[in-house]
Amino acid sequence: MKSPAFMRLTIRNIIVNVDLGTLVFMLGLPTLYLFVMGFMFQGIVTSGVYISxxxxxxxxxxxxxxxxxxxxxxxxxxxxGMLWSDRRWGMFERLMVGPFRRIDYLLSIISVSIIFSLFGSLIMIVFALTxxxxxxxxxxxxxxxxxxxxIGTMLFSSLFLIISGISKSMQAYNTITIVLFFMLxxxxxxxxxxxxNTPEWLRILSGANxxxxxxxxxxxxxxxxxxYNTLLYALILFIVMIAFLLASTKVYKSIRSGI
Structure with a gap:
């Protein structure tokens, strides 16, 4: 019995994207933040941080x-980045003329992002406990x-799918994502x-992030x-994710095979 098409694409996308650069980006950078910023800033913020x-x-x-x-x-x-890379090298077009539908490819990208996110989060929790x-x-x-x-991964996957769909070049995609990376x-x-004491404009920007x-x-x-606030945040996050997902689906449907 064949597995669903999107699952076969998910396995393919995992194999394609499990490389040293991806692992360093996913695990190396957050680990560096956790250990370096954690220990360095803790020496400065000796009185602790009020979270309530x-x-x-x-x-x-x-x-x-x-x-x-x-x-x-x-x-x-x-x-x-996966979508843009497949479009750039003609793989998206080849997959679409195979036994796959556009919805299979979209589901596979979201599935891969969720798998990577959960795996990376688990690794970060293990590091944090040490x-x-x-x-x-x-x-x-x-x-x-x-x-x-x-839900957060689905939201950001949708956001970057939109950027990938409207970007005319790899340079444009990378520039937008780098700016977003630092801003968000x-x-x-x-x-x-x-x-x-936080400037009001920064409080607004952070509150909408x-x-x-x-x-x-x-x-x-x-x-x-x-x-109650936690549940309210979760509801808002879910609603925003649905909005981004619908927008990304609309952009994704308009993407032509090839660049």
């Missing part, structure tokens, strides 16, 4: 959920964390908390506790 009005934690404990959230962003970027960082682990916290990672990464709550929602959900689930 009455509780502070070490900077590494604050940082770890943000680094885990970062995996959804990097995995989503891989999905967009520092050591104590997480609140329960069935609910695990389910909420997986939800945030999966550093204008979020992944690396530092937003306080009353999907990466902030993912980081905050993971921080509540793994360090604090799940509250």
């Amino acid at each position: 009005p009455d509780r502070s934690v070490s900077y590494t404990t604050f940082l770890a959920p943000g680094i885990i959230a970062l995996e959804s962003f990097t995995a989503g970027n891989i999905g967009g 520092i050591p960082i104590k997480f609140n682990v329960s069935v609910i916290s695990i389910l909420m964390s997986v939800f945030a990672i999966v 990464d550093f204008a979020s709550t992944a690396f530092y908390p937003i306080t009353n 999907p990466l902030s929602f993912i980081a905050d959900i993971l921080r509540d689930s793994l360090v604090l506790s799940i509250t």
